[in-house]
Amino acid sequence: MSALTTLQISPARWLYLRLSRSPSLTTGAAIILIVLFMAIFAPWLAPYDPTLQETANRLMAPSQQHWLGTDAFGRDILSRLIYGARPTLLLVLFVVLLMAPVGITIGILAGYLGGFVERSLMRITDIVMSFPRLLLAFAFVAIMGPGLLNGALALALTSWPAYARQARAETAKLAKSDYLAAAEMVGIKGPRLLFGHVLPLVLPSAVIRLALDLSGIILAAAGLGFLGLGVRPPTAEWGSMVADGTQVIFDQWWIAATPGFAILITSFGFNLLADGLRDLMDPRND
């Protein structure tokens, strides 16, 4: 876990060296960059408006005009695929922004304060950790209503404990070290100590954990979309595109196949990246 902190070279150079040596890291990073690029530049990349309906041209097979064919409303599937990267990445971003800070804050507080606070916070963490994550997320969105934010909330609601545990363990270790004792001696206390000095040291391992979690979040988000619990129509979203395609899967199979493939590739990219990172941290796996 401490590989990052013990290296003496600049992070950028370290990253470059590592990337050049690990094919999975490079491939994973490349896939994610491409998906990101698609999401950001969707309006320039997409050949059509993703919500433009031409009901006269519905369910068309791939052709010169529509490379991946059209869906049940005559919308261009390629364009929807490109735009579909947006809600997926946005949801991932929301989940990350919601869950990591909550988990880390709880972990740091527990680790630093110790005693009763630690015991009760960790007890709650343990309880939430034992919950069936996916199930609760589905139930939450079904009950509270579909939408991007509810989906993110649902996934974040049950994913924070891993971060809390990790942060607590590291904070507890730090609390015994000279570093914090020194900081306290020069009068740094309270939130400033916790978030100015403890947080930066806890963050790197949380970031790695995040990389490992991302593909799971993407799959869960796609599952939500598939069940009709994702973003609202007419916004293109991969999971709900698969669901739309199931209606005609036996005749126009490509309508469901292509967005599913996009999910697979993106999730695969994150997994490769995480795999590469793991190899860096654990040389035994090389």
Next chain:
Amino acid sequence: MQKAVLRSLPEPHNSRQPRWRELSLLGPLSKWLMSFAMTLLGLALVTFAMTRLSPIDPALQMVGDHASQSTYQAARLELGLDQPLPVQFLRYLQQAVSGNFGQSISTGQPVASDIARTFPATLELATAAIIIGSLIGLTLGIAAAMRQGGLIDAIARFVSLFGYSVPIFWLGLLMLLLFYARLHWAPGPGRLDVMFQYTVKPVTGFALIDTWMSGKAGAFRDALAHLALPAIVLAFHALAGISRLTRASILSELGQEYVLTARAKGASLSRVVFVHILPNIAGTLLTVIALAYASLLEGAVLTETVFAWPGIGRYLTTAMFSGDMPAILGATLVVGSCFVLLNALTDVAVARIHKGQAR
């Protein structure tokens, strides 16, 4: 670093902070039960809170929009919605403990009997999946570790990465398309062909056992055929984690002193792996398989939806779409409890194994 491998599975509890193990080694079963009960209570509280925060009105869901106001009021009374929230929660808990989860709005039946009917189907599917998944996963993991860096290792790595990355509902759809619609190898969605469904008496609720007991070879084959596709799809999910962790644990053991000693004495690699290492890492493997099993119970939601498998997962999704609060609450609680129970039991079992080895 083992934890990282398990990323799509829930956190294994046997790692750095032993919880249940510590408690169970300390002895008092009551303490262990307390923690278990608290987790369940937490789960009940969270699910209950969700259903009551919801904008969905269960009484209106029950009577529909054409019904008169007095019919609607009667339904509210029947559901106990006129009571204050804490009273509703306590009443719910009290009834849940005695196995009464209220009446489902979408089936008109007691939720408990709905669950009793659907849960065996899910168990059957998840069990078949975990058997297939562990068999392939362990084989793949062991083979990969023994030929580290070789072709099998690369294949194993690719398969596990693929298993982690593939959206399971999509894989299921494509399988149905290929093996049912195109090749006609597999039967369609559902659990048993309509020919057998009403001639075979449901005794245990497990289609394989029921059809076996019925003595009709055709029925048993039909049940097996219906099970094959969804079980394989679901197994794919479990296989990824299992093969990976098996490989990683064997590799980490290979560097241990006892292994090096055995090798120095002239033991072959396969002997070392099968005789020395596997018994040592049995606890870890058991944990990962049990956790994979627990996550399959929950992952069945999507697979069952795709394959129209009449299990608790599909029951839950239909309940979700009809705003059937008692059913959502009951099914989440039951699956969640199994999940929690499996987690807890695994920790106890692992602690036992470690204890045994320490002696």
Next chain:
Amino acid sequence: MNGRSRRAKLLGAVFSFALAVTAGVAHGETPANALIVAQSIDDAVSFDPAEGFELTTVQSFNNLYQRLIESDRAEGTKIGPALAASWEAGADGKSLTFALTGKSVFASGNPVRPEDVIFSLTRAVKLNKSPAFILNELGWTAENVDKAVEKIDDTHVKLTWTADVGPAFALSLLTAPIASIVDEKTVSGEAKDNDFGNGWLKTNSAGSGAFKIASYTPHEALVLEANGQSADKPKLENVILRNVPDVAARRLLVEQGDADIARGLGADQIDALKDKPGIKVLSVPSARTDYILINSKANATLGNPAFWEAARYLVDYNGIAKDLLRGQSQVHQAFLPVGFPGALTDTPFSLDVEKAKKVLNDAGIKTPVKVEFIVFNDQPFLSIAQSLQASFAKAGIELDIQPGVASDIYAKGRSGQYQMTLRYWIPDYFDPHSNASAFSNNRDNSTNTAAKYAGWVIPELTDETLAAVKEQDAAKRTALYQDLQKKVQKSSPFVFLLQGNDQVVISDKVKNYVQGLNADQVYYDHVEK
């Protein structure tokens, strides 16, 4: 890649093992004495005719139970005898006396007696479940219904009512499924905690229809078995309604011969099946109408009749009916469906963006306008909604589609917490009043009607509606309903779009399947294979 082919081999091996077992599982044959119907039965809640109000259960009642009188299978407005051989209206116009056939027998073997009629009708009112409002139309309540239904002698029973309606209307109420007659002796034996046997009847049957329930497993299957006591014994031994929630799978089942009938297929599935040998598509008009409901109290724009008018020109009626729902619906712009007496069949509105823009502009409505549009999370509503979204956008009206579960949408309708929604209406009984009482009836927001949900207070139209239901002269009554429809069509917070058309896919082997206009008119008794 080498790894891939190895993986393929590995997977291939697993499959061959698992699927070798399946070889020999026969495809394409259904049992000769049973009819296999592939449909969704996920909606079924109760098979008690006093409670069941969902498509699946309502479609079963005509096969399980008989009523005193019944709607003609081909021409729904014609009423014919069933358990009652004849009937006579009282001189005061507020009573009916029915003469039972005296020959009818329940599946249990018990004869049908006046006591069964009294029990069935009074329990339906006292249970006060969803469809109870139909009998409430007669002024029957839990308190007075005991006096309203009385036995005259062993074959005669008399019904009286207090509401200001005539015998013709009362008769049409009695054709509704809630007026089914259940076997008092059997049901009373199963009663618990004063539930009039409701708990038991939810999954069992006790009627005199051609079939009885052999077994019912929620979300899996409903198995009907021929009623041996039935005078008109059905041709088939069993009817099995198999739950196949996925439409694509349903289509494949009927195509491969694993099902005899498939119900509720989408337009795309029907298209794919049209030219396949061995099956045919039966198109049956249904009484279902789809309409847009605008909440006139939501804001000034939505309350402006100019907005209602513009909305009528912003629907791509033909695009929806022809391209999206091909054959599953036809354009229909009045509140009475074709097949009901007096239904308006003209379609004065069509997609005309310029006209809509002008109407909005003349009324001073500034665009763009953003409107929340709540829609059932189900087909065809989501498809229709997305088409509306595209056509409304052309006039600067931005529809924000919010899918929701049915109860959520109903609740928002009742409380007025919505802006615009897409809904459907299925008549509850075979009389124009069933629809008129919803769309042209709201004196002072005191009863739950569609007009009330729209916040549309219409005392004059309400008077006309109530006059129409009282009218005894059939021709005059029809004229009154035509007039009401015209007024609602011209200006109201409803935009009527479509009338449904049920497409049922049937194997060529199946003969004599009959389905009528109203939702409950599904008949399996004469089916042969």
